[in-house]
Amino acid sequence: MPRLVGCGLVPHLELARRPEPAGGPVVVVAGERVLAVSEEAERVGLEPGLTLRQAEALCPTATVAGSDPAATARLADEIAAALLELAPAVEVRADGRIWMDLEGVTGVGRALGEARDRLHRLTGALPRLGLAPGPFTAAVAAARARPGRVLVVADARAFLAPLPVRELGLDPEREGRLELLGLRTLGAVATLGPHRLETQLGPAGRTAALLARGEEPLPLRPWRPPAGIEVRRRLDPPVEDAERLGFVARALVDDLVTALGRRGAGARRLQVRLGIEDGAPEVREGAVDPLWGRGELLALVVEWLRDWRPAGAVNELGIEVTEPGPPGRRQLGLWRDEASIEEVDAALERLRARHGPRAGLRLRPGLPNSPLPLRRYRLEPR
Amino acid sequence: MTRDPHPRHPALEDALGTVRACHGHRALLSAAHLPAARPWSTGLPLDRLSAVGGLPRGRLSLLRGAPGSGKLSLALSLVARATRGLGRVAVLDPRCRFDPALGWLVADPEALTVVQVPPPAAGGAAVTLVRAGVGLLLVLEPPPARALAAIGPAAARSGSLVLATAGPEGAEALAHASSLTFALERVRWLWERGQVVGLRTLVECVKNRLGPAGRCAVLEIRYVSDRSPSGGLPIRELPRSEAPGLGRGPCRGWSAAG
Numbered sequence: 352m353p354r355l356v357g358c359g360l361v362p363h364l365e366l367a368r369r370p371e372p373a374g375g376p377v378v379v380v381a382g383e384r385v386l387a388v389s390e391e392a393e394r395v396g397l398e399p400g401l402t403l404r405q406a407e408a409l410c411p412t413a414t415v416a417g418s419d420p421a422a423t424a425r426l427a428d429e430i431a432a433a434l435l436e437l438a439p440a441v442e443v444r445a446d447g448r449i450w451m452d453l454e455g456v457t458g459v460g461r462a463l464g465e466a467r468d469r470l471h472r473l474t475g476a477l478p479r480l481g482l483a484p485g486p487f488t489a490a491v492a493a494a495r496a497r498p499g500r501v502l503v504v505a506d507a508r509a510f511l512a513p514l515p516v517r518e519l520g521l522d523p524e525r526e527g528r529l530e531l532l533g534l535r536t537l538g539a540v541a542t543l544g545p546h547r548l549e550t551q552l553g554p555a556g557r558t559a560a561l562l563a564r565g566e567e568p569l570p571l572r573p574w575r576p577p578a579g580i581e582v583r584r585r586l587d588p589p590v591e592d593a594e595r596l597g598f599v600a601r602a603l604v605d606d607l608v609t610a611l612g613r614r615g616a617g618a619r620r621l622q623v624r625l626g627i628e629d630g631a632p633e634v635r636e637g638a639v640d641p642l643w644g645r646g647e648l649l650a651l652v653v654e655w656l657r658d659w660r661p662a663g664a665v666n667e668l669g670i671e672v673t674e675p676g677p678p679g680r681r682q683l684g685l686w687r688d689e690a691s692i693e694e695v696d697a698a699l700e701r702l703r704a705r706h707g708p709r710a711g712l713r714l715r716p717g718l719p720n721s722p723l724p725l726r727r728y729r730l731e732p733r
Numbered sequence: 734m735t736r737d738p739h740p741r742h743p744a745l746e747d748a749l750g751t752v753r754a755c756h757g758h759r760a761l762l763s764a765a766h767l768p769a770a771r772p773w774s775t776g777l778p779l780d781r782l783s784a785v786g787g788l789p790r791g792r793l794s795l796l797r798g799a800p801g802s803g804k805l806s807l808a809l810s811l812v813a814r815a816t817r818g819l820g821r822v823a824v825l826d827p828r829c830r831f832d833p834a835l836g837w838l839v840a841d842p843e844a845l846t847v848v849q850v851p852p853p854a855a856g857g858a859a860v861t862l863v864r865a866g867v868g869l870l871l872v873l874e875p876p877p878a879r880a881l882a883a884i885g886p887a888a889a890r891s892g893s894l895v896l897a898t899a900g901p902e903g904a905e906a907l908a909h910a911s912s913l914t915f916a917l918e919r920v921r922w923l924w925e926r927g928q929v930v931g932l933r934t935l936v937e938c939v940k941n942r943l944g945p946a947g948r949c950a951v952l953e954i955r956y957v958s959d960r961s962p963s964g965g966l967p968i969r970e971l972p973r974s975e976a977p978g979l980g981r982g983p984c985r986g987w988s989a990a991g
Contacts, residue, residue, distance in 0.1 A: 728836025
């Protein structure tokens with residue numbers, strides 16, 4: 352269990368970067384249920400879990416927006432990838448709670464400051480930050496910090512003791528039971544102990560008692576980077592011109608290189624996908640020698656696109672590293688001679704992949720004693 | 734009152750700072766810290782002609798001459814020697830003219846790679862190989878000017894030695910991009926028992942960005958079945974008097990060797 356956890360609180364990720372009418376309340380719905388509400392909406396009594404009809408009745412002027420789980424998941428991945436550079440483990444939840452395991456990290460203050468800036472840039476909101484011995488306490492602390500500021504908690508139990516039991520996030524029935532038992536603060540719950548509370552509330556009671564004691568029974572669920580790295584862009588209106596496609600590819604390769612850099616990875620297998628208007632997508636995929644540089648990736652993608660004759664106008668371009676690999680060859684310059692040989696072999700490999708086996712031929716002895724010089728050696732693929 | 738010998742120019746320093754920020758610290762080098770030429774000693778009289786003791790790494794060198802002047806023989810001899818001294822060596826041969834029968838010339842055949850890509854892709858392939866740091870790249874077909882613009886900086890960074898051959902006419906872009914240009918002029922064929930067994934050629938350094946140009950030598954290249962111990966055809970230097978009246982630059986009409 353980590354002993355130092357940072358928590359950042361931002362609005363629900365469904366609300367991040369959503370064009371919001373100035374000062375107006377916004378409600379994000381999934382099906383018929385409210386999924387997330389903006390601060391303005393919260394002030395007028397709206398909350399997640401209400402039905403759409405209840406929300407409309409409470410605030411007829413609220414802007415209702417549909418949820419976009421794919422965009423939310425992408426943003427969560429983006430946030431996690433950005434924070435993973437600052438901490439060894441990161442958990443991001445769609446409701447806007449983001450944890451970083453800061454145990455053993457040098458320069459915790461600097462890391463938190465950087466995390467605040469990155470979260471601000473990615474979500475458009477200044478996060479509230481908490482730093483505590485565990486994830487639960489850190490989240491409770493963050494909720495009490497001012498936007499952009501950090502609340503540091505050294506003694507979790509003492510900090511939690513005066514807080515109300517609703518911080519435990521129990522369902523209303525169990526919260527009612529605690530009320531009946533006269534347990535209104537976390538300090539009271541902590542005094543009762545996990546065993547006795549378990550007999551009253553079941554396993555959730557045990558967890559609640561441990562949380563109230565600051566013993567943090569719930570570990571972080573660290574984010575794992577997805578196996579592949581993909582960047583794509585919708586093209587509206589669809590593009591037929593290969594040159595324009597090349598420009599889009601340039602921007603996408605920049606994004607891809609940034610993503611690879613964050614992961615510290617190179618590309619072993621690359622896939623380019625063209626979404627075709629009124630047609631099935633067209634895909635080209637190939638194994639590449641570990642590539643990581645912008646120039647190398649761009650040269651490959653542009654070369655593929657140049658020879659491509661799509662069946663129709665292209666409405667989406669996607670580039671995916673389907674098989675990331677070690678970055679390779681980044682520091683070979685330190686050992687120049689061996690590096691050259693490895694790099695040249697890699698370059699020849701790429702040339703062979705593009706132009707066929709004759710792009711790398713070697714001399715092999717043929718018939719050494721032949722009277723015809725032409726037969727003494729022959730060229731064959733490496 | 735003394736004047737500061739190095740007065741500050743804020744606007745200039747701002748501009749230099751911008752260049753450094755945009756392109757990294759290597760974008761600006763003091764003239765005093767420019768790297769010296771790193772020659773590769775060929776073991777041939779070309780070392781003397783280049784004035785730096787060999788062919789410069791990180792630069793483009795050019796052998797120019799009419800057909801039959803011995804430029805390809807000389808270039809292949811250099812390639813053959815480089816397989817032992819420069820690690821990976823590549824011959825870029827878009828027209829598929831490399832003759833595998835020349836394999837016996839090469840000191841270490843494993844180190845040599847022949848790259849036969851389609852001619853339109855030859856420039857890109859040259860840039861790729863040079864960027865990767867190939868020890869020596871022999872270019873048998875002048876690459877397009879656009880590729881040449883990229884080959885120069887790539888070679889300077891990787892330290893690759895780029896060697897090209899070209900006829901006496903055309904390939905102006907190549908000649909312009911080269912740091913060292915040798916012009917070859919055949920003096921005469923060598924005949925034995927009714928067969929051509931070699932040639933004598935005048936090699937003159939007509940362009941040199943690293944030292945004085947104008948040095949020349951008469952070389953005898955023999956096409957024999959025994960290669961020299963260091964690889965390549967046996968090549969020896971003859972007195973300058975073997976080529977009277979030949980040459981273009983200051984050595985025209987010289988009677989002494991060198």
